[in-house]
Amino acid sequence: MRYNPAKIEKKWRKKWFKEKTYEPDLVRAKNPYYNLMMFPYPSAEGLHIGSVRTFTGVDIYGRFKRMQGHDVFEPIGLDGFGIHSENYALRINQHPMKLAKVTEKNFYRQLSEIGNAFAWRERLETYDPAYYQHTQWLFIQMFKHNLAYRKKAKVNWCPSCLTVLADEQVIAGKCERCGTPVVKKDLEQWFFKITDYAERLLANIEKLDWSDPIKTAQRNWIGKSEGAELEFRIKNHESSIKVFTTRPDTLFGATYMVLAPEHPLLANSTLQMANREAVEKYIQAAAQKSEIERTAAGKEKTGIEVKGVSAVNPANQEAIPIWISDYVLATYGTGAIMAVPAHDERDFEFAKKFKLPILQVIEPNSSFIVVISRSLNKNFYEQIQKFAKVTPGTGTWNGLNLIYTEEVGKVFDIAEKNFTSGPWYIHSEGPVKKILLHAADGKNERFDWGNKDEFRKAYEFGIKIEIKKEQLDFSDVYAAYIGEGVLINSGKFNGLKSEEAKWAITKAVGGEKKVQYRLRDWLISRQRYWGPPIPMIFCNDCGWQPVPDKDLPVKLPFIREFRPTGTGASPLASVKSFHQVKCPKCQGRARRETDVSDTFFDSAWYFLRYPSVHAKISKLEIPWDQEITRRWLPVDMYIGGAEHSVLHLLYSRFMTMALHDWGLVHFEEPFATFRAHGLITKNGAKMSKSKGNIVSPDSYMKAYGVDAIRLYLAFLAPLTEGGDFRDSGIRGITRFLMRVWNFYQDPKIKLARVSDEKIQKLVSQTIQKVSRDIQNLQYNTAISALMIAMSGFEKSPENVSKEDRMQFLKLLSPLAPFITEELWSIWKQKGTIHHSRWPEARVEKASDTAEFIIQINGKTRAILEFPRNISEAGISASLAKNNALAKFFIAPPKKVVFIPGRLINFVI
């Protein structure tokens, strides 16, 4: 029979669907495994080849888990609400609500073709009222738990999309979607208080089985820093300015202050400004500047002094000038800083430009103490001695005092410190940029010289790093910052070490210790049409009231004029029948909120909904069944794009944590394991319609079959790596599939009952390799192993037992589900291959012999078989007789390195 992928794919797809092959029993499953991929936002262009790779990649893993005995749940849905879809509708001049129906159909068609083991019954769409009634319910819960609040704030406004953007959607000052520079606009908005959870979101990261870059990205996004909040009085005025600083020890060096242009004090009319007009002009100019202009890299700082007003440095009661500059962010800390130009690069730059006084208050200490190594080897000593010698007169060696390094070109003190046991020495030759720390447990830790966090870590580890004044330019901020300097010009605090002084000074001036996060509250409101209406009603008498549960969902009405108005109001604001409502409390006249919520809110909880899509839940209740949720969640394996490493993943964690605190879910973290897949590019660029480089999977699937495409995409590279799409290698895969097909064509062939030893070994190795590789998402090498196995089979087909043939099919089945299912049935096996048990590698008898790598001077000269337990003497004697190697043994070797059972190396 000829291999006809189209025919067999159609047949099995239908059968699997009919027999619910991939629908686990959500209520009773014994061994649940929630295998999830990030659900796509559907564009009418359809799936591109990159998403097919991700989806099938996730599916391969799920099928593998199923055969290992798990009840795998692999749901699919569409993240169809939001700017993505709406912008697309705008572009092609169609109504998003109508368009959604079209894209939905197209997407589900494509998704059904790629051979994934989706649980089709549980699909969901975020724009379906049956779904977003729960989204709205959750909003109300957020409100009731004081996690949703309104705030008038400067928001990021995209003049092109005519909407407000979250900070996360502003990329280097530009709109994430259209690249237009973002401006600031004042609007009253709904926010979620994610900052309440900053500390837990940060702390929990440690516990997650996520790839490290993603964890780092989340840590940086949360951006914790510890410092103090200090208050500066304003001279001859009742108000004061609060600042946040991580360096309260430098307070005496604060020679001026800088306020953000948006700082509320500047609007205070009782302030006696001598140059109010000029100040207001500056503020206005700053407001009009786009984010990108204000934050452009290397941009020269601008600013204006507030004349006639001064602040009082609480440390020494000296009057210091107040400046305004847009390098100070209104949204971080208190929107004001104390400027210490001697110890901060930006302040320094500013002070130089405007000729402001610079006062040094930290004197780097004279002894430089580092690090390292209790396992001193002799080279270490030699190096240290070498350096010590080249700088005669710089100190004693025996007491380990001075050492020379090139970078700073100066001398460092090395002294023994109070470590529990030592000695600890500097480990460096040449420039000291990185410092190697040998910890007690034998692990090495590296500390980056230029990185203040790393240095803090070193500091906490108990290593004091102090820097001589003449050793560094004062502009080397990080070094100076970290250097445990000693205070000077600081009155009674002189002589105190930085770290002690921080809190002593804070206390003395009545400041308080404070932790500051970079993370800001999550802006939920969108002045757009295509999203779930925010279920809130404003009544003049009763204030903001949630829509009563019984009135959910607040349906998004079909309106003709869905385009953004550009006025800052949602298109829904012009629909009277929508927003004219009664107050749920007093029944008086009230106005419904006309903004919709952010798409990221839809996707922050969808994984909770999937297993409960068909559970019996009234809309007044929690949107998921407690029993089912307990069984299936948290998600076991989550795979998605690295571009969501902060936004979606952080929001989902936040939501889950809040729900946990309200007792609605039993876990804090939604995704036990997360892996980011690689990005498939085309001609080096991300696939996008605008670049015209979208590769559609349809024609490929038609031409080669789905199995071939799945294999090919898996074969490109490990799933976690990306790559450029080329179809040149696809022939290798079709050849392989053809060989597999042909090999299994005759089920009546006479076969050995048991494979010969060689085949047995091959099968066993392949099982091991494929199992390990699929577990690690390295499908490329799994396929390679299967190809090797097939080549081995083809050399002696009659020696491959039926059992081993079936083992091979099973190994291939997650990757190529159709062809294997067909061959499985041709060979009259019971049921579906996809519910068969994953093969276990035969436990091989440890053979008595082993292959030894024979090296001469570290170079491999031969690989020979010897008894596994042969001794060094035994192997040497035997090798001396070996003709090919005899020439190396004219003289006895200087040294022999012998690793039993594995390797012998003769140094001659």
Next chain:
RNA sequence: GGGAGAGUGGCGGAAUUGGUAUACGCGGUUGACUUAAAAUCAACUGUCCAUUUGGACUUGAGGGUUCGAGUCCCUCCUCUCCCACCA
């Protein structure tokens, strides 16, 4: 400017984590089959000498540690991604 990561044949990529570098596949060369082509099958395919049996050199560049380095350390170069005035 900060953070994360990567440099291996003509190409995609392997290398049980310090022990045969270039698995597997693409592409290429030659041959078989064919009137011919495609498909298929077989052999070869990192570079340079010797071309027989070998030998030398090769993982961005340079240095180091080691009996032994693609893998660990240092310096430099190049590229990709993320973040970006966060006090």
